[in-house]
Amino acid sequence: MVTRDDPALDDPVGWSLRGHHARFARRLGGAATYLPGVATFCAVTADPDGAAWTDLARLLGPGALADMFGCPATPPADWEPVFDLAGRQMVWSGGGRPGRPPAGDDAGVVELGADSVPEMLALVARTGPGPFWPRTRELGTYLGVRDHGTLVAMAGERLRPPGWTEISAVCTAPEARGRGHAARLVGALVTRIVARGERPFLHVSEANTGAVALYERLGFTSRRPVTFRGFRTP
Numbered sequence: 758m759v760t761r762d763d764p765a766l767d768d769p770v771g772w773s774l775r776g777h778h779a780r781f782a783r784r785l786g787g788a789a790t791y792l793p794g795v796a797t798f799c800a801v802t803a804d805p806d807g808a809a810w811t812d813l814a815r816l817l818g819p820g821a822l823a824d825m826f827g828c829p830a831t832p833p834a835d836w837e838p839v840f841d842l843a844g845r846q847m848v849w850s851g852g853g854r855p856g857r858p859p860a861g862d863d864a865g866v867v868e869l870g871a872d873s874v875p876e877m878l879a880l881v882a883r884t885g886p887g888p889f890w891p892r893t894r895e896l897g898t899y900l901g902v903r904d905h906g907t908l909v910a911m912a913g914e915r916l917r918p919p920g921w922t923e924i925s926a927v928c929t930a931p932e933a934r935g936r937g938h939a940a941r942l943v944g945a946l947v948t949r950i951v952a953r954g955e956r957p958f959l960h961v962s963e964a965n966t967g968a969v970a971l972y973e974r975l976g977f978t979s980r981r982p983v984t985f986r987g988f989r990t991p
């Protein structure tokens with residue numbers, strides 16, 4: 758299994774767009790981004806002369822949002838900063854607190870198909886787990902919990918650098934919290950990811966202390982701080 762030192766985790770967007778998600782990529786020279794509606798994340802190749810930033814500006818067009826996710830590279834000075842949010846990257850290290858729903862306890866967990874997208878978008882709008890767009894579901898498996906037919910919790914797979922799968926869009930409707938839905942959904946995804954020989958990882962806002970504590974209980978450990986950054990192209 759891949760180790761936490763894997764450099765693919767330092768550029769998970771770039772590795773995903775070059776590999777597992779190549780069919781969702783728009784590329785120009787040293788720049789790449791996802792198709793509209795799938796994700797807004799962008800990647801640039803590491804180059805000392807900055808040509809990849811010129812490529813990205815041409816790919817996105819003038820005055821566009823360049824969502825650099827956790828990319829550590831800094832764009833040229835004329836790219837206006839739009840947002841800057843402290844977060845952390847966590848990797849699944851096995852185990853998890855005894856007493857938590859064991860990974861594999863899928864009771865009540867269902868796979869969410871294309872017909873569930875409107876409900877998924879509505880749940881995301883209510884709970885704010887982070888970016889999720891109309892076609893994000895196509896990036897991997899998305900699982901949910903329904904209560905009398907209504908979607909009350911979900912989680913899914915997003916970035917796919919080689920050997921890794923990112924767990925994302927973890928959210929539970931306010932009225933359904935504290936019942937173990939998020940723990941069960943993350944556990945079910947961990948089981949699937951590990952079963953295919955990959956290792957789970959995720960990203961979380963530093964301010965989201967409740968979610969960080971939940972992930973730690975489920976066996977995730979912090980790998981590195983990340984800054985979610987967006988810029989406006991010149």
Ligand SMILES: CC(C)(COP(=O)(O)OP(=O)(O)OC[C@H]1O[C@@H](n2cnc3c(N)ncnc32)[C@H](O)[C@@H]1OP(=O)(O)O)[C@@H](O)C(=O)NCCC(=O)NCCS
Binds near residue numbers: 885926936967970
């Ligand atoms: C974080 C979130 C998904 C948890 O959903 P949930 O279904 O209530 O989680 P669970 O019931 O599985 O809770 C598991 C544990 O985390 C704890 N927990 C959940 N939310 C918490 C919070 N906001 N603060 C502190 N602890 C929290 C629960 O008390 C429980 O601990 P316990 O078993 O020791 O009692 C939910 O609060 C949410 O949707 N938040 C908004 C979206 C979000 O921030 N998503 C994470 C993005 S990275």
